Structure formats: C-alpha cells, structure tokens
Amino acid sequence: MNTRNQTAPEGVGRYPTEITADPDVPGVRIERTFDATPEQLMRAHTDPELVVRWLGPRDLTMTIDRWDARTGGEYRYVHSRGDEEYGFHGCFHEVGANRIVQTFTFEGYPDGVSLETITFTDLGDGRTKLEAFSIVDSFAARDMMLASGMETGVEQGYEQIEELLAEGAL
Amino acid sequence: MNTRNQTAPEGVGRYPTEITADPDVPGVRIERTFDATPEQLMRAHTDPELVVRWLGPRDLTMTIDRWDARTGGEYRYVHSRGDEEYGFHGCFHEVGANRIVQTFTFEGYPDGVSLETITFTDLGDGRTKLEAFSIVDSFAARDMMLASGMETGVEQGYEQIEELLAEGAL
Numbered sequence: 001m002n003t004r005n006q007t008a009p010e011g012v013g014r015y016p017t018e019i020t021a022d023p024d025v026p027g028v029r030i031e032r033t034f035d036a037t038p039e040q041l042m043r044a045h046t047d048p049e050l051v052v053r054w055l056g057p058r059d060l061t062m063t064i065d066r067w068d069a070r071t072g073g074e075y076r077y078v079h080s081r082g083d084e085e086y087g088f089h090g091c092f093h094e095v096g097a098n099r100i101v102q103t104f105t106f107e108g109y110p111d112g113v114s115l116e117t118i119t120f121t122d123l124g125d126g127r128t129k130l131e132a133f134s135i136v137d138s139f140a141a142r143d144m145m146l147a148s149g150m151e152t153g154v155e156q157g158y159e160q161i162e163e164l165l166a167e168g169a170l
Numbered sequence: 171m172n173t174r175n176q177t178a179p180e181g182v183g184r185y186p187t188e189i190t191a192d193p194d195v196p197g198v199r200i201e202r203t204f205d206a207t208p209e210q211l212m213r214a215h216t217d218p219e220l221v222v223r224w225l226g227p228r229d230l231t232m233t234i235d236r237w238d239a240r241t242g243g244e245y246r247y248v249h250s251r252g253d254e255e256y257g258f259h260g261c262f263h264e265v266g267a268n269r270i271v272q273t274f275t276f277e278g279y280p281d282g283v284s285l286e287t288i289t290f291t292d293l294g295d296g297r298t299k300l301e302a303f304s305i306v307d308s309f310a311a312r313d314m315m316l317a318s319g320m321e322t323g324v325e326q327g328y329e330q331i332e333e334l335l336a337e338g339a340l
Binding site: 026072 | 275
C-alpha cells in the first residue's frame with residue numbers, strides 16, 4: 001500500500017538538494033543533509049518496506065519485484081502511474097555500514113548502466129550528510145540522465161524520507 | 171586443480187591485445203579478436219570451471235569463493251602465488267547473450283569500484299571481437315588501474331583462452 005503524501009507537509013524540505021554535473025568525469029553528484037543518523041538513512045535505503053514509501057516522485061507508486069540489499073544482492077522495482085510502468089534494476093556491489101555501491105538501469109534504455117555510490121557521513125550534531133555519485137560511460141549518457149527530469153524525483157524522494165523521519169518510521 | 175601452462179604454446183597470441191586509456195572519460199578499453207564464436211567466449215567468461223583456467227596471469231592460481239554468473243548474481247575469487255593472496259569481488263549487473271556488465275573491486279583497495287562492460291561481436295568469419303570497457307570514478311583511479319600491471323594479466327589471460335579453444339575445452 002502506497003501511503004505517500006501528494007504534497008510536502010509543512011517543515012519538510014528545510015535542506016536544499018544539490019544536484020551537480022561533475023566538471024571532469026561523466027558523473028552526477030547529489031548532496032543533501034538530513035536531521036537523521038547514518039543508521040536511519042541506511043534503513044531508509046535498504047529496508048524494502050521503507051524504500052517503497054519514499055523512492056521517486058510523489059505521484060508514482062513503487063512496487064518491488066526483487067530486493068536483496070546485501071553485498072552481492074540485487075533489486076528490481078517498478079514505478080507506475082495509471083497505465084504507465086517504468087522498470088528499474090541493478091545489483092548491490094556493496095552494502096556497508098555507511099556506504100552503498102550499486103548499479104542501476106532504467107529498463108526503457110537497457111543499454112545504459114550507471115554505477116552509484118551513496119555515502120552517509122555523520123556530521124556529529126544529529127545530522128547526516130548524504131552524498132550520491134552516479135557515473136556512466138559517456139558525457140552523452142550523463143546529459144541524458146540530467147535531462148530525464150531526475151531532479152523532481154530526487155527532491156520529492158528526500159522530502160518523503162523527512163516525512164518518514166517525522167512520523168518515527170525510521 | 172590449476173592446469174595452466176607457464177608459457178604460451180606456439181601459435182597462441184596471434185592477435186594483439188589493445189589496451190587504451192579513453193581520452194575523455196576515466197575508463198580503460200580492451201580489444202582483442204579470437205578465433206571463436208561469441209558463445210564460446212561467453213562460456214569462457216561465465217562457466218567457473220573454465221574461468222579458473224584462464225583469468226589472470228599464468229603464475230597465479232585462481233580459487234573461486236562465490237560465482238553466480240547471471241543477471242543479479244555475484245562473484246568472489248582469490249588469486250594466489252605462494253603466500254600471496256589477492257581477493258576480488260563484484261556483482262553481475264547483466265549476463266546477456268553477448269554482453270556482460272559487472273562491477274569489480276580489488277580487495278586490497280576496497281574503496282575502488284569499477285563498472286565493466288564486456289561485449290562479444292561476431293565478425294562473421296569464425297572470429298569474434300571482444301571489447302571490454304572499465305570505468306571508474308576519477309582519472310586518478312583510472313591511472314592507478316593502468317599502473318597496476320594489468321597488461322600482463324590481460325594478455326596472458328587471453329592467451330589462455332586461446333589455449334582452451336585449441337584443446338577443445340570451449
């Protein structure tokens with residue numbers, strides 16, 4: 001059951017989400033601070049019952065097909081909206097204490113594969129900095145990734161993590 | 171049991187192995203032609219009983235710890251020489267008909283992860299072209315990969331594939 005809010009409740013979104021194209025390599029970097037511990041953000045990213053509640057834009061429903069968030073595991077999920085369905089899959093290269101390294105493919109463009117590294121750094125004051133870096137094999141593929149409208153999904157996703165934090169679900 | 175030859179038999183090594191640093195992105199490209207079908211090269215790369223007979227330099231013994239060569243699977247192996255042991259692991263993002271996409275980490279440097287795409291193209295005359303492209307997240311990491319002495323292992327590995335072909339093992 002998808003219990004997503006369709007708009008952000010008051011107070012959610014206090015930290016900016018920075019999405020930048022790397023100047024030297026075909027990668028995209030995302031940075032965001034949360035009022036959370038690294039452990040809470042790891043749970044948000046690895047527990048499938050939590051992941052479906054935040055990953056992606058608010059107006060999509062997420063259904064998990066496969067989910068084995070451990071080093072050497074794999075995942076597949078589908079985002080849907082009405083009759084539209086978008087499949088994604090990849091494997092987990094590493095699920096560590098404060099770092100996840102995984103591959104990612106949008107099944108609408110199966111030739112494209114990105115390698116994503118997500119790290120959670122404890123800022124020591126109750127906050128944690130999330131850094132995600134996704135690299136692909138060409139600048140053309142990177143520009144396609146940036147042109148896909150990913151900002152909306154990333155921003156709304158992180159707001160939904162804040163909502164899970166606010167309601168004590170993490 | 172490791173049944174590797176310590177030197178290349180006569181006739182092996184007729185095709186050059188080209189290893190080049192990509193000029194634009196932090197990747198390394200490898201190209202090599204084989205007198206083989208794409209199916210034979212896929213078997214060489216996916217069947218663990220065959221992989222241990224060719225992957226890496228001649229003077230190393232390869233022992234497989236985990237090997238599940240399917241989309242979403244994972245692997246871990248150890249190369250050893252006397253008392254030296256070198257572990258490697260990763261996950262298989264895709265094991266397709268003519269393409270393998272996998273991650274790769276040398277456990278001596280666990281922060282480093284590369285994303286490797288290997289394609290087998292049928293040249294239509296009994297030969298197949300292997301192309302491997304490995305991308306990492308920085309040019310510094312790419313230069314470290316090139317400085318690691320990978321050429322010897324790659325070249326001797328491909329010679330050992332030719333030897334498997336010559337003896338009908340593929």
